[in-house]
Amino acid sequence: MSEIMNEAHRVTTICNACRYCEGFCAVFPAMELRRTFTDEELKYFSNLCHNCRGCYYCCQYAPPHEFQLNYPKAMAELRKETYSEFAWPGFMGKIFKNNGMAVFGITLAAIIVLLAAAIGANGVQAFFTAYTGPESFYNIIPYSVMLVVFTLIFLFSLFCLGKGMAAMWKITGSKPEVFFSLKNHIQAVKDVLVLRYLDGNGEGCNYPDDRFSFIRRKFHHATFYGFAGCFVATLIAFFYDHVMGWPAPYDFASLPVFFGTVGGIALCIGTGGLAYLKFVMDPEPYDASTTSMDNAFTSLLFLVSLSGLLLLFMRSTSLMGLMLCIHLGLVLGLFLTMPCSKFVHMVYRYAALVRNAQEQRDGKA
Ligand code: SF4
Ligand code: SF4
Structure with a gap:
C-alpha cells in the first residue's frame, strides 16, 4: 500500500470514530455508512471531497496535535493519484x-x-x-x-x-x-x-x-x-x-x-x-x-x-x-x-x- 493510501486509511479511521464533521460535506455522511474502508472506497471519498477545509480548521487533532490530522490534504493527495489511475489511455496518467x-x-x-x-x-x-x-x-x-x-x-x-x-x-x-x-x-x-x-x-x-x-x-x-x-x-x-x-x-x-x-x-x-x-x-x-x-x-x-x-x-x-x-x-x-x-x-x-x-x-x- 502506498504511503498516501496508508495516510488516507489512518485519518479516515480517526474521523469515523470522532464524527464531529458529519454535517460539513458529502464525505462524512458517506464515511458514516461504513465501519471499515477499502482502498476503493477511499478513492471514491477523495473525489467527493472538494477541499473546502472545514474539517481542518475545526479539528482538535490537526497540527500541532500529535495525530497531525490533515484530512483535506490526505484526500487531495489521494485524489491526484486517482487522476493518474483512472486516465485513459493509460499513458495520459x-x-x-x-x-x-x-x-x-x-x-x-x-x-x-x-x-x-x-x-x-x-x-x-x-x-x-x-x-x-x-x-x-x-x-x-x-x-x-x-x-x-x-x-x-x-x-x-x-x-x-x-x-x-x-x-x-x-x-x-x-x-x-x-x-x-x-x-x-x-x-x-x-x-x-x-x-x-x-x-x-x-x-x-x-x-x-x-x-x-x-x-x-x-x-x-x-x-x-x-x-x-x-x-x-x-x-x-x-x-x-x-x-x-x-x-x-x-x-x-x-x-x-x-x-x-x-x-x-x-x-x-x-x-x-x-x-x-x-x-x-x-x-x-x-x-x-x-x-x-x-x-x-x-x-x-x-x-x-x-x-x-x-x-x-x-x-x-x-x-x-x-x-x-x-x-x-x-x-x-x-x-x-x-x-x-x-x-x-x-x-x-x-x-x-x-x-x-x-x-x-x-x-x-
Ligand atoms: S477532521 Fe477532526 S474533527 Fe473532523 S471528524 Fe475528523 S477527527 Fe473529528
Ligand atoms: S475538506 Fe473535504 S472532507 Fe473536509 S469538509 Fe471539506 S469537502 Fe469535506
Missing part, C-alpha cells in the same frame, strides 16, 4: 506528474502549429489583412479544417473522459445499476448546479483561510456558468453555420455573441478570482504537488475566455488572423488536454456525487 508543463507545452504547440499553417497557407500579407463580413475567419483557417480537426479532437477527448469515468466507476467498486438510475443523476445535477457542498452548511467555506466565506463559491459559480455560456455560444454558432448556413462572425446583438460575451466575462472573473484565492490561501490543508495542475487549468480557461473576447473586438482589424490563431490554439490546447488535466475533476466528482445520491437515499453503502 503520466501527464499528471508534471501537469503544468505538459498542458503549457501542448497548448503552445497547438498555437504554433495553427500560426505556422495559417501564415504558410496564406502568406504574411494576407494573414495581416483586415477582413469583414461573413466567412472572414475562413480566409485565415479554412472551414473544412475548423470543422474536421476541432470536432474530431473534441469527440476523442470526450471519449477518453468517458473511458476514465468508466474506469473510476469500476476501480472504486461502484455498482453499474447505480449509474443508470435517473434519480441519482437528477440529484447529482442539482448538487452541481447549486454547488451544494461549497456553502459550508450556510456559513461558507474556510477559504482562503480559516475565516468563513462564500467567495470561493461565487468564483466557482462564475467559472462554471461562464464555461456553460461559452459552450452554449459554440453550440448555437455551430447550428447557425452548419445547419442554417449562416457563417461566422455574427453581429454583436446575436445569440452566439451574447452568450459568448457574458460567458467569457464570467469565466475571466471566475478563473481570475480562483487563481487569486489560490495565491493567498493558507497552504497547510493543501497538496502542494497539485499547484501546477491547478494553475495550468485555471490559466488556460482564463486565456481561452480572454482571447475570445479580444477576438470579438479585433475581428475587423488586420490583427484578426493573429488573434484567431491564438484563440483557436488555446481552445485546441484545452480540448487536447481535457483527459489529462484538472478538467477531469468535473467528471470524477460528478460520478462520485451520483454514487453518493444512491447511498444517501438508501441509508447504506
